[in-house]
Amino acid sequence: MDIVEGDIAGRYREHTAKKATYIMAGIAMVLGISVLSIATGTVAMPVTDVICTLAGYSISTTYDSIVWNIRLPQILTAIVAGAGLSISGVVMQSILRNPLGSPFTLGISSASAFGAAFAIMLLGTGSAGKTDIIVNNPYITTIAAFSSAMLVTFVILMFARIRGNTSETMILIGVAMGSLFSAGTMFLQYFADETQLASIVFWTFGDTARASWSELGLVTVIVGFTTIYFSLNRWKYNAIDAGDDIAKGLGVDVDKVRLRGMMCASLVTATTVAFLGVIGFVGLICPHMARRTIGDDHRFLLSGSIVAGSLLLLSADTVARIIIQPYQLPVAVLTSFLGAPAFIYLILKGRRIR
Numbered sequence: 001m002d003i004v005e006g007d008i009a010g011r012y013r014e015h016t017a018k019k020a021t022y023i024m025a026g027i028a029m030v031l032g033i034s035v036l037s038i039a040t041g042t043v044a045m046p047v048t049d050v051i052c053t054l055a056g057y058s059i060s061t062t063y064d065s066i067v068w069n070i071r072l073p074q075i076l077t078a079i080v081a082g083a084g085l086s087i088s089g090v091v092m093q094s095i096l097r098n099p100l101g102s103p104f105t106l107g108i109s110s111a112s113a114f115g116a117a118f119a120i121m122l123l124g125t126g127s128a129g130k131t132d133i134i135v136n137n138p139y140i141t142t143i144a145a146f147s148s149a150m151l152v153t154f155v156i157l158m159f160a161r162i163r164g165n166t167s168e169t170m171i172l173i174g175v176a177m178g179s180l181f182s183a184g185t186m187f188l189q190y191f192a193d194e195t196q197l198a199s200i201v202f203w204t205f206g207d208t209a210r211a212s213w214s215e216l217g218l219v220t221v222i223v224g225f226t227t228i229y230f231s232l233n234r235w236k237y238n239a240i241d242a243g244d245d246i247a248k249g250l251g252v253d254v255d256k257v258r259l260r261g262m263m264c265a266s267l268v269t270a271t272t273v274a275f276l277g278v279i280g281f282v283g284l285i286c287p288h289m290a291r292r293t294i295g296d297d298h299r300f301l302l303s304g305s306i307v308a309g310s311l312l313l314l315s316a317d318t319v320a321r322i323i324i325q326p327y328q329l330p331v332a333v334l335t336s337f338l339g340a341p342a343f344i345y346l347i348l349k350g351r352r353i354r
Contacts, residue, residue: 206280
């Protein structure tokens with residue numbers, strides 16, 4: 001018996017070590033691509049000079065300005081935003097028991113975009129420039145985006161309770177709400193002047209290049225606190241994956257966990273949209289990427305999704321910056337190109353969360 005138990009324990013340690021190795025390898029890839037991304041752009045820099053600049057050794061004032069004021073904030077924003085959208089997606093898929101759940105597919109991103117546009121154009125929280133809208137009051141903008149996101153969240157949960165917690169119900173309600181809020185955004189654009197119209201359309205495109213250190217700080221704080229909350233509830237998400245009845249039998253307050261999880265995911269989405277615009281499909285693709293290599297155990301899946309989201313958005317942002325030099329393509333264009341085939345694949349496959 002002791003030999004059998006020892007063998008089982010050894011296999012379990014090997015199993016968990018393999019998952020940890022995948023996560024550490026992903027972190028190493030993020031760090032490596034970050035350095036290459038800083039070195040890549042209209043002004044190319046040697047990797048050694050980038051490393052020296054990051055280490056505090058000034059090579060030139062031009063390199064210092066490019067690294068610290070332009071590229072590093074953009075890269076860190078891509079990492080944090082990708083992590084936030086990805087972990088929000090994996091939590092939504094778990095608590096709703098819906099493999100197609102994500103901030104984008106459930107209409108939360110569109111609702112957040114409407115709330116942010118409403119605040120910027122009608123509440124005076126932003127000023128229109130020649131190419132974009134500068135957010136003067138990020139707190140009111142985020143609150144407006146979060147309020148719209150929560151409205152969609154409550155509608156989805158309400159219909160799920162009434163009609164049954166099925167994938168079809170939630171996706172259809174999410175599509176309907178996304179269409180409604182997209183129409184609301186177009187309504188605001190119709191009554192905007194030429195400068196506001198051009199600015200709000202440009203702002204709607206998801207792009208990490210517009211973020212500065214101040215925006216990065218606020219997004220990082222919100223993503224950090226929600227990540228801690230999700231991590232503390234990882235066992236509850238595992239229980240819900242087994243079914244609501246089983247989770248309730250284990251003492252999990254399913255309704256409370258589901259509501260709080262959706263609120264936190266909506267807050268991350270609203271903050272990201274308020275500063276960066278709509279970046280679609282990251283929260284849909286990355287959780288499934290992590291599941292294929294790590295599995296469904298949220299003790300590892302949450303960390304794996306964070307790494308996958310950071311890696312995907314950072315890679316897409318780097319490619320978007322160099323694909324049509326000297327111009328920079330909004331990163332949301334690439335994520336949508338990647339996300340649309342993946343979304344169709346998941347629908348055709350009909351894969352359910354185990």
